[in-house]
């Protein structure tokens with residue numbers, strides 16, 4: 166879905182993503198290790214520590230799944246969490262753009278083929294009103310995952326559309342994650358931690374991206390084409406395996422849904 170009729174960020178108009186200057190990485194790891202984490206949906210062993218939620222509880226659910234439903238804006242800060250992570254809260258608030266969902270992700274190491282299979286689009290703009298700001302996502306890497314990368318594809322099944330962005334400590338990336346299929350290939354041995362914030366597009370976000378020299382053409386991490394090809398084969402094998410498993414239960418497999426919402 167394209168954000169027709171919405172206020173969008175000029176900085177994201179060209180490619181749909183920007184890499185900013187590194188954020189100050191000297192934050193105390195206690196700010197993320199001390200948080201309360203919960204498992205969420207079908208994401209397996211991945212856990213999240215919400216800093217905001219629909220009503221200020223430790224809750225990862227989409228704001229539209231509550232009563233009354235609302236779009237991914239006006240997140241309520243979870244007081245027990247932000248008491249532990251004041252710097253992370255400050256980073257999310259720094260642009261002055263609206264903050265919707267905001268959480269720290271804990272991701273376990275995986276393989277490139279896992280990341281390709283996990284590619285998904287976020288559901289950032291459900292119930293969002295025409296004429297208001299389009300919701301995009303910011304990723305602040307907390308751990309120094311120099312071998313890991315954020316994978317973006319405009320076409321889920323076409324690796325020629327793939328961009329791979331480095332996730333060293335301090336990396337800061339803003340992406341229209343409803344437009345791009347995305348997932349992380351985490352090559353570490355310890356979990357990766359990153360702050361993820363939903364931000365509302367508008368002049369405040371544009372000014373922040375400009376102030377931090379947002380680059381719409383960052384360098385993509387090179388990868389052996391044979392690794393890419395093998396992962397494509399594995400992607401289709403897993404999809405077919407899943408389709409057959411559903412078929413055996415008399416269920417027609419639905420189109421892919423966001424894993425992490």
Ligand SMILES: [Fe+2]
Pocket residue numbers: 285286287342347425426
């Ligand atoms: Fe996502």
